Amino acid sequence: MSEEVAVRDGLFVLGDHPALVGGRCEECGLVCFPTSDICPYCSADSVTPIELSRSGVLWAWTAVTAPPPGYEGAVPYGFGVVELPEGVRVITRLTEPDPSKLESGQSMQLVLVPLTAAVDSGADQAVLTYSFAPSESRRAAHRKAER
Amino acid sequence: MTDVVVAGTGIHPFGRFDASSITDMGVVAVREALREAGAGRDGFQAAFCATAYGGVASGHKVLGRLGMTGMPIVDVEAGCASGGAALSLAGGAIRSGQVECALVFGIEKMPRGIIRSSFFEPWQEAAGLAATPSYFALRAQRLMQTSGVTKDHLAAVVVKNRRHGASNPDAMFRAEVSAADVLASRVVCEPLHLWMLCSPNEGAAAVVLRADHARSGSRGHSEGGPCAGANVRLAAAVLRSHLPGSVLSESTPMSGLARDDVPTPTEIAARAAYDEAGIGPDDLDVVECQDTDAGRELLSYEELGLCEAGGSAALLEKGGTALGGDLPVNPSGGLLSKGEPLGASALGQVVELTRQLQERAGDRQVAGARVALAHTVGRGANASVVVLVR
Numbered sequence: 001m002s003e004e005v006a007v008r009d010g011l012f013v014l015g016d017h018p019a020l021v022g023g024r025c026e027e028c029g030l031v032c033f034p035t036s037d038i039c040p041y042c043s044a045d046s047v048t049p050i051e052l053s054r055s056g057v058l059w060a061w062t063a064v065t066a067p068p069p070g071y072e073g074a075v076p077y078g079f080g081v082v083e084l085p086e087g088v089r090v091i092t093r094l095t096e097p098d099p100s101k102l103e104s105g106q107s108m109q110l111v112l113v114p115l116t117a118a119v120d121s122g123a124d125q126a127v128l129t130y131s132f133a134p135s136e137s138r139r140a141a142h143r144k145a146e147r
Numbered sequence: 148m149t150d151v152v153v154a155g156t157g158i159h160p161f162g163r164f165d166a167s168s169i170t171d172m173g174v175v176a177v178r179e180a181l182r183e184a185g186a187g188r189d190g191f192q193a194a195f196c197a198t199a200y201g202g203v204a205s206g207h208k209v210l211g212r213l214g215m216t217g218m219p220i221v222d223v224e225a226g227c228a229s230g231g232a233a234l235s236l237a238g239g240a241i242r243s244g245q246v247e248c249a250l251v252f253g254i255e256k257m258p259r260g261i262i263r264s265s266f267f268e269p270w271q272e273a274a275g276l277a278a279t280p281s282y283f284a285l286r287a288q289r290l291m292q293t294s295g296v297t298k299d300h301l302a303a304v305v306v307k308n309r310r311h312g313a314s315n316p317d318a319m320f321r322a323e324v325s326a327a328d329v330l331a332s333r334v335v336c337e338p339l340h341l342w343m344l345c346s347p348n349e350g351a352a353a354v355v356l357r358a359d360h361a362r363s364g365s366r367g368h369s370e371g372g373p374c375a376g377a378n379v380r381l382a383a384a385v386l387r388s389h390l391p392g393s394v395l396s397e398s399t400p401m402s403g404l405a406r407d408d409v410p411t412p413t414e415i416a417a418r419a420a421y422d423e424a425g426i427g428p429d430d431l432d433v434v435e436c437q438d439t440d441a442g443r444e445l446l447s448y449e450e451l452g453l454c455e456a457g458g459s460a461a462l463l464e465k466g467g468t469a470l471g472g473d474l475p476v477n478p479s480g481g482l483l484s485k486g487e488p489l490g491a492s493a494l495g496q497v498v499e500l501t502r503q504l505q506e507r508a509g510d511r512q513v514a515g516a517r518v519a520l521a522h523t524v525g526r527g528a529n530a531s532v533v534v535l536v537r
Contacts, residue, residue, distance in 0.1 A: 008270035022402070033402035036322045037285040040400075060292075060395070062284035069263035070272025079281045079336070081394055087405045089394040093275060099337040104292055115273060129274040 007115060010034065010049075018035040018112045019051035020130060028043060030085040054110040055135060056084040063097045082108045082132045093131040107135035123134045151241045151381040153535065154248070154357040155184025156498040161350035161485040162319040169201055173209035173254040177493075180353035181250070188215040191355065192246035195237050196222045197229035197253035198490035205254060226397075227437065228386060228421040228523040229253060230493025231531020234354065235384040241358045252353035253495070255488030259347075266399065266526055273517040276401070280344060280440070284336035286395050287442025291338060294457045295456070296445055298338050300464070302326040304441035304484055305343055307469050312480020314510035317395040317495075319348055319486040343441040348486035352494035354501070356381060379504045382424035382534040387416040389528035397528035412530035413437075413450040413522065420520070420532035421452075428452040431474055432516040433503050435496035437524045447522055451532070470511060478511045479502065493531055496521035 004014055011034055013019045023035030027044035035049045061080030067073070078094025080102075095111060096102055112128040158180025159172040173196075181190065194208025206220045225232035225415040237249035267277040290296045306326050324342065332342040359378065389412045391395045394403025397412060421427055422522040428451060436451065438444035444482040445459035453474060454462040462468060468476035479485060482492060500519035502508050518537045524530040 007274045008268075011270075030404060035201070041404075060285040060289050062281055062288060062338075064275060064278045064281050064336060065334060068272070068275060068278035068281075070267070070269065071275040071278055072273070073275055077275060079278065079285070081285060083405050089403045089405055091276060091394065091401050115275075126272070 001067045001123045002126045004126050004128050007127055008034075012112065012130050013051060014112070014128065015095050018110055018130070019054055020090065020110065021049050022052040022086065023047040024050050024086075027049055031088045033090050050086075052088065055083045056082040056090075056108055056132070058102060058104060058106045058108050059083045059089055061094060061099055061102050063099050078102070093129065095133040102134065108132040149242050149244065149256070150359040151238050151356050153354055153379040153381060153497070153501045155180040155182070155186065155355035156182065156501050157181070158317050158495060158498045159351040161344040161348055161488055161491070164349055164366055165502045167349075169198075169205065169254050169349070170212055172256070172349065173252055174212055176254075176351035176353040177209060177213065177250065177252050177329045180252070182385040184355035184357065184534055186248060188213075191248040191250040192218050193237065194218060194220045194250040194252070195233035196220065197224075197233040197251070197494065198222060198255055199224050199226060199229055200257060201254055201490060205277035206252070209254065211229065212301050222296040223528040224532070225386060226527045227487070227489055227525025228493060228527070228531040229490045230495075230497070231339055231384065231521070231523050231533055232386045232529065234356070234381070234494065234497065234533060235386045235531065237356050238381050238384045238516045241356055241386055248355065248357045250353065250355055251494065251506070252351065253488075253491035253493065255353040255490040256349045257347035257488060264526065278336070280339060280396065281336045282399060283344070283443065286337045286446060287338055287440060288431040289395065289460070290442050290446055292433040294445070294449070294459050296442070298330065299326065300445065300460045301338060301343050301441040304438065304444050305329045308438060308444075308477050308481040308483040311478050312484020315480045315484065318480045318484040319327075319346065320480075320484050337456055339440055339442070345439050345482035346486040348488055350486070350488040350491045350495065352498050354494055354497050378537070379501045382426070382536045383420040384531070384533045385416045385420040385423065386529060386531045387412050387419065390415070392412040397526055397530070399526060411450050411459065411522045412528045413447065413532070416530040416532040417451045417522070419533050424534040424536065426518060426534065430518050431480060431520050433500060433513040433519045434474060434476045435479060435481070435500055435520075436476055436522040436523070437506045438477055438483050439487065439525070441483070444476065444481065447524075451520065451522060466481055470513065475513050478508065478513055489525070491519065493523040493533075496523070497533060497535070500535050504535055
């Protein structure tokens with residue numbers, strides 16, 4: 001089995017119970033993602049990394065149909081914003097590449113997906129990034145079973 | 148405080164010009180503006196050159212070619228608002244009494260295709276999060292959720308601007324299009340089709356600003372007098388950046404807060420510009436706004452206060468923003484017709500609006516226009532709002 005690595009260290013927790021790593025500011029209480037040493041809202045040096053909720057609701061979405069600069073994976077792929085209970089809206093890939101199959105406010109679940117073409121051909125390593133999948137979607141469940 | 152007037156304007160057409168360098172295009176625009184202003188090599192005491200992709204000393208190369216150096220030459224980068232930023236600096240230098248006359252020009256030769264921006268980090272590119280049009284699409288999609296905007300409205304913006312652009316000899320696309328044509332172009336990122344997105348391209352624009360001591364202190368409009376060559380006053384040139392918290396802000400953050408009350412950079416810049424000019428949106432006669440994509444134009448209506456929040460689709464439907472309407476927006480054809488050479492686009496708007504106020508705009512003239520607003524917004528985030536008054 002290949003080793004799994006994050007597309008960027010510290011972006012999310014790997015493993016069976018993945019989670020995005022955000023930051024909660026001890027001064028203003030606001031949550032940011034990715035986490036940072038300095039609060040982007042109040043400049044305080046008191047941000048504590050926290051694991052963000054794995055599920056949220058869909059706030060905006062589209063699909064990317066042509067590979068953007070520097071991206072070597074497959075197209076099309078979903079792209080959008082998911083709002084999490086911590087009061088933060090996150091820019092994310094979506095597993096659903098057909099915008100007509102998504103609707104505002106639907107429940108979404110965090111998943112980690114391989115960036116296929118980003119796998120180092122020499123090393124036995126899979127580069128993962130974060131994505132969100134429709135929670136109740138049979139398609140998503142089916143895909144999960146396939147994996 | 149010293150009043151500032153636009154003494155001259157110049158433009159190199161926007162498009163693709165393989166045989167011309169970025170410097171060549173700058174020379175054309177600068178010469179025309181200096182000629183209009185009646186200014187020679189000693190006619191200005193500072194120069195500000197707006198460019199995002201030009202590289203080191205882009206402004207020096209243009210003025211060096213013209214044998215016009217010695218004064219401070221400052222390159223200015225503020226993304227899509229670079230020209231507005233340069234204008235703001237030049238206006239400030241004149242108002243403060245530092246210089247009597249300043250040359251402001253914008254030049255650009257954009258790479259082809261989806262622009263690879265140094266703004267994104269390598270991991271964002273690898274993860275597929277650096278697709279610039281997809282962020283435009285999300286903004287347009289939110290507008291569809293909040294303002295009753297439909298794909299037909301998005302197509303109608305393109306039809307309107309391309310109709311305007313048909314009579315602009317400096318535009319890249321000069322053929323009118325139908326809504327069906329627009330909707331038949333391929334989907335780039337739902338809901339945006341290819342023709343709803345502007346083309347990054349090449350071009351240059353230049354403006355000469357001069358102190359007008361005679362008019363200083365007068366805040367109202369000038370009355371009567373000849374229009375061609377009429378004094379056009381720079382009533383405001385404001386640059387603002389974003390506040391944190393909006394996930395779809397042009398600052399392109401990876402997250403934002405779950406709230407919708409964070410003012411956008413355009414709203415902040417517009418408020419400050421209206422304040423500085425002593426006018427409100429109701430006083431405007433003509434507007435050039437950022438139409439990077441069709442949705443962006445509609446969002447600009449709301450952010451600039453041309454309509455109430457959520458009212459952009461209704462304003463467009465009424466025809467209010469078409470030539471002949473109450474408040475024509477993008478009579479030049481906008482970026483959808485002209486294309487977007489980042490450093491030059493904001494000054495291209497100022498050239499258009501100055502000529503509109505001087506009744507030199509030919510077939511696309513907005514009759515009797517006296518108060519004009521130019522708006523750009525883009526990565527950074529940077530937003531500029533310029534108010535010109537005849």
